[in-house]
Amino acid sequence: MYKVLVTDPLSDHGLRQLTDARDVEVVKKIGLTESALIDTIPPYDALLVRSQTQVNERVLDAAKQLKVIGRAGVGVDNIDVPAATERGIVVLNAPDGNTVSTAEHTFAMLMALSRNIPQAYRSLIGGEWNRKKFVGVELRGKTLGVVGMGRIGTEVAKRAKAFGMSVLGYDPFLTGERAKSIGVEKVDLSRLFAESDFITVHTPLIKETHHLIDSDAFAAMKDGVRILNCARGGIVDEEALLAALESGKVAGAALDVFEDEPPTDHPLLKHPRVIATPHLGASTVEAQEHVALDVSEEVLHVLRGETFKNAVNLPSIPAELAERIAPYQALAEKLGKFVVQMTEHAVEKITVSYAGSLNEFDTSPLTRMILKGALSCFVTDVNYVNAVALAKARGIDVTEERSSASRAFTNLITVHMETAGEELSVAGTLVNGFGERIVKINAYSIDLQPQGHLLYIQHQDRPGAIGRVGTILGSHDVNIAAMQVGRRDIGGQAIMVLSVDKPVTADVVTALETLEEVRSVTEIDL
Ligand SMILES: NC(=O)C1=CN([C@@H]2O[C@H](COP(=O)(O)OP(=O)(O)OC[C@H]3O[C@@H](n4cnc5c(N)ncnc54)[C@H](O)[C@@H]3O)[C@@H](O)[C@H]2O)C=CC1
Numbered sequence: 001m002y003k004v005l006v007t008d009p010l011s012d013h014g015l016r017q018l019t020d021a022r023d024v025e026v027v028k029k030i031g032l033t034e035s036a037l038i039d040t041i042p043p044y045d046a047l048l049v050r051s052q053t054q055v056n057e058r059v060l061d062a063a064k065q066l067k068v069i070g071r072a073g074v075g076v077d078n079i080d081v082p083a084a085t086e087r088g089i090v091v092l093n094a095p096d097g098n099t100v101s102t103a104e105h106t107f108a109m110l111m112a113l114s115r116n117i118p119q120a121y122r123s124l125i126g127g128e129w130n131r132k133k134f135v136g137v138e139l140r141g142k143t144l145g146v147v148g149m150g151r152i153g154t155e156v157a158k159r160a161k162a163f164g165m166s167v168l169g170y171d172p173f174l175t176g177e178r179a180k181s182i183g184v185e186k187v188d189l190s191r192l193f194a195e196s197d198f199i200t201v202h203t204p205l206i207k208e209t210h211h212l213i214d215s216d217a218f219a220a221m222k223d224g225v226r227i228l229n230c231a232r233g234g235i236v237d238e239e240a241l242l243a244a245l246e247s248g249k250v251a252g253a254a255l256d257v258f259e260d261e262p263p264t265d266h267p268l269l270k271h272p273r274v275i276a277t278p279h280l281g282a283s284t285v286e287a288q289e290h291v292a293l294d295v296s297e298e299v300l301h302v303l304r305g306e307t308f309k310n311a312v313n314l315p316s317i318p319a320e321l322a323e324r325i326a327p328y329q330a331l332a333e334k335l336g337k338f339v340v341q342m343t344e345h346a347v348e349k350i351t352v353s354y355a356g357s358l359n360e361f362d363t364s365p366l367t368r369m370i371l372k373g374a375l376s377c378f379v380t381d382v383n384y385v386n387a388v389a390l391a392k393a394r395g396i397d398v399t400e401e402r403s404s405a406s407r408a409f410t411n412l413i414t415v416h417m418e419t420a421g422e423e424l425s426v427a428g429t430l431v432n433g434f435g436e437r438i439v440k441i442n443a444y445s446i447d448l449q450p451q452g453h454l455l456y457i458q459h460q461d462r463p464g465a466i467g468r469v470g471t472i473l474g475s476h477d478v479n480i481a482a483m484q485v486g487r488r489d490i491g492g493q494a495i496m497v498l499s500v501d502k503p504v505t506a507d508v509v510t511a512l513e514t515l516e517e518v519r520s521v522t523e524i525d526l
Pocket residue numbers: 073074075095098099102147148149150151152153170171172173202203204205208209230231232256257279280281282283
């Protein structure tokens with residue numbers, strides 16, 4: 001039974017897939033303090049949050065069973081994603097479900113800001129009838145600068161066009177062609193600042209966007225500019241905004257988000273030209289249903305070991321690619337495990353070479369499986385999510401290359417490994433109808449089924465050597481299920497790989513190593 005903990009308010013309807021699933025138990029504990037969350041989380045396999053729950057390293061340290069964190073929404077700045085990745089925890093979000101709601105909220109704020117609606121309402125219900133004080137400005141003919149032309153920025157831009165505004169867009173990933181198709185002029189930030197009457201931000205909060213709108217940015221803007229932030233507190237420098245409002249540089253600001261939420265005794269909230277909402281961008285019935293539905297489905301996939309697509313700490317794999325690479329995953333993992341067990345030395349470099357039909361697609365998920373296999377021999381908690389981060393943390397240099405040398409095979413994966421003093425390699429292929437085969441170990445061609453307990457023996461090619469190895473194993477009650485020999489020259493260096501029915505004990509290895517022709521005996525478990 002998978003245990004799922006929900007700590008922020010999520011739509012019950014959206015959660016139905018999880019609550020109805022027979023193999024899942026859902027527990028809702030909304031608004032836990034950090035210490036209560038730390039006490040609660042240990043037995044849970046999945047955690048579902050929105051933006052309130054702070055999933056920091058202390059929480060993750062306590063989350064011993066956690067496999068997946070599902071964020072019912074877009075921004076994951078309340079989750080320590082690198083720390084989750086290191087611990088092998090998948091972090092998922094629901095990127096599409098609240099786009100329109102947040103764009104509509106931004107537009108509601110844009111209109112309220114241009115017509116002073118909140119201020120006028122407050123005045124009216126306070127007993128005034130003041131029509132002069134709340135004269136606004138039209139949107140038609142004005143320029144809207146959109147910083148961050150992703151999903152939400154694009155939807156805001158489209159709505160602005162319908163209101164007769166000119167739209168300038170800045171986003172490092174905005175192509176001229178896409179800008180044109182939306183009817184947006186692609187500009188750099190300085191032109192956007194200089195020419196916009198309204199500026200709205202729709203980027204994630206990351207290092208590069210923290211205080212993107214600061215005092216220098218305000219100085220570069222038009223006098224009387226109006227600012228909107230329905231993305232994340234911290235993208236606009238709140239102190240600089242207050243100063244720009246007080247100097248008259250900024251005519252008004254609309255804020256849905258704050259650097260600290262909830263804001264307490266915040267000077268911006270007291271400013272007469274600031275309008276604000278309590279982080280309501282995604283708060284519609286529809287958006288909440290969509291994001292809860294999307295994230296529930298994805299969390300279920302992760303828990304059940306099925307394919308999922310919205311992990312923020314894994315590269316996304318299109319369904320077609322996932323289908324093509326699936327048959328090679330187990331082979332890749334075994335090759336990683338095999339090569340690393342051939343040596344006792346620390347791995348410094350792994351080069352994976354793909355040949356044949358594997359050259360036709362993105363093989364990075366297979367490299368990830370090779371690393372998972374290799375690291376699993378000396379790290380306990382390695383998985384598909386943290387394999388790359390763990391390899392990097394251990395200083396292992398990983399390179400992927402394409403090769404035209406597939407020999408006679410339709411597909412070939414060669415894992416080449418370097419340690420301080422040696423270079424080793426193992427190559428494998430998937431043979432139609434026969435499954436996985438290891439076809440080369442170092443310089444020796446071989447044909448081996450990679451499974452179970454193996455003994456990898458380097459020896460001198462001599463009459464009787466194989467028999468003597470067999471006799472020692474037999475005398476220790478070790479049954480040989482299969483055997484492969486590889487050599488390059490008669491009487492030269494050779495290898496034997498024996499598949500045995502059970503792991504061998506240290507005294508068997510010692511006995512084998514006493515044979516004159518045996519150079520080394522290595523156990524390999526796959
Ligand atoms: N107020 C609310 O309730 C909500 C707020 N949000 C916030 O809105 C943000 C945007 O959401 P989406 O549009 O769905 O994300 P998205 O990922 O589709 O778009 C973000 C865009 O920002 C761009 N970007 C990144 N760094 C940039 C930089 N330095 N300068 C300019 N552009 C940059 C990216 O290239 C991307 O196109 C989220 O990260 C989240 O923080 C999202 C939903 C609801």
